[in-house]
Amino acid sequence: MPFPLPLETLLGKPLMYVVFGLLGFAFGYVLEISGFGNSKKLAAQFYFKEMTVLKVMFTAIVVAMVLIFAAVGLGLLDYNQIWVNPTYLWPGIVGGLIMGVGFIIGGFCPGTSLVSMATFKLDGLFFVLGGLTGIFLFGETVVFYEDWWNSSYYGRVTLMDLFHLSNGAVVVLVVLMALFMFWGSEQLERIFGKRDLKKEPRLRVAGAAMLFVGALAVLFMGTPDVTEKWARIAPEKETLLAERKVQIEPGELLASLADDRLRVVMLDVRSESDYNLFHIQGARRIEFHQLTTFAKQAQAQYAPNVVYVLMSNDEAAATEAWRVLVAESVPNVYILEGGINNWLRVFAADESDITPTPAPPGQDQLGYIFPAALGSRYEAAFPDPHHWKLEYTPKIQLQLKRDKSGGGCG
């Protein structure tokens, strides 16, 4: 899954910014040729005379959507790695209403006002100056209601999550809705704008048909599931497993837990009973089927210094879980070498309560006997990093994810 590209590592910062500049150039150019530099054309939307705003916006949205999800379906593009605006429901809705008011009074939105200003329209210039003032005022006043501004947060939630539908089904429905809205706006233009629809280019019907066929193609292609995603990256990633590049020794885990620069998230994939008998302090138990959901949350709450460490009794189940998280493109995932059994071999040697099972444990079985299910209250669950000076081969290398700092309008 090569796209989106890791531009910063690939090109370096200056060239990456050139790419964004070129995208911005194309953005401004297209807005201008669509007439978005002209406030009268934009405002006409709200009197049903000329529905240019709605037509351009929704055409852009559905065209981009069909292309994005077709690329996702073909496995060219990783949906987990593209920026999906997180939902802060009420600030979004109230901000949207305020923007609507500003739109009808001022005649632009921020992007279009830039284009208008660039073509020497004075109303565009005044709008930009006003926009800068409004943005300044927001920065100065948001402190008074920051709690509300950060409220109703749902994270990276999509229409697919909301309606429990597949990508393809939502894409088809959105295209149908858009086509219906286009038909409706043409009727409104005919009535309020006295427009002769016969003069409209015939080609638009062909375009609509193409969009619909594209949406159907997305529906039939389906979305790659974890197994398919893994299959695509397996050759490269299996090497990491085979060369033991991602299995960290207990000593490295202990040192990382004590390292303030890192935030180590330990994920224990064992059964609940094993977990209750003994687990490393701070480890969170996770069922195998929860991993995909977890991957989504991990994506949404991405921070560059987070390291995920998976553990099972030995390595089998943890390795399986590693494949899932890596296929879902979670960065910085590691496996505890030798699992909990190895951890106990190192840290529970002096603890007389914890004794090895008489027979060697089976595949991914707990190899120790505990007097009680004390969970993380055994000393071996929180070894003192200053007491244990262990030699280990460092393997954790923080891998930065693709640059999508603030996202959309960041």
Add this chain to the structure above:
Amino acid sequence: MTSAVSARPKKNFNWKAIFQRPEKPYVHPYLGGALLGVVLFLAFFLTGNGLGASGGLNRVVVYVEDQFVPEHVDRNAYLLKMAGGDKNPLDDWIVPMIFGAIVGGFVSGWLNGRLKVETNKGPQISTRTRWFMAFTGGAIMGYGARMARGCTSGQALSGGATLSAGSWAFMFAVFAGAYALAYFVRKLWN
């Protein structure tokens, strides 16, 4: 329909001959929209980011603030994230994007003969009123855009295409806000 309508400039200071290119009509909205969709797709495909505008303007504002009152910036949790300490608020992908957009708009306006010092307004209001309204509307819009964490490009277009639930709610809110007020300000435009 044709350029005849918009080719009636109120004030025309064509001060350089190179800017006197014949004015061409705008492209059909569906074609413009499809091209915009391709640009939006390319942005996501290549970079993982969508398009944006208000975020870039925001960073310009914060940059200017940071030049004059850096201590104030360091005391404000919202501004701190962009310009705290020695952090340069302009060091972000969205900044080259808005400057690219300005250049792109300018080049298109130049090639299509639409570079013209003028004020677009409804026939019933004076140019000054239009300027005042543009400034006021811009301020309201700028405030709302930051509250919503994105403008028409960063939320509606980008979030709409990636099917973010919040962005769709936002989009309908924008149209609702504008339609709700449209009747009362009809004199501005008609």
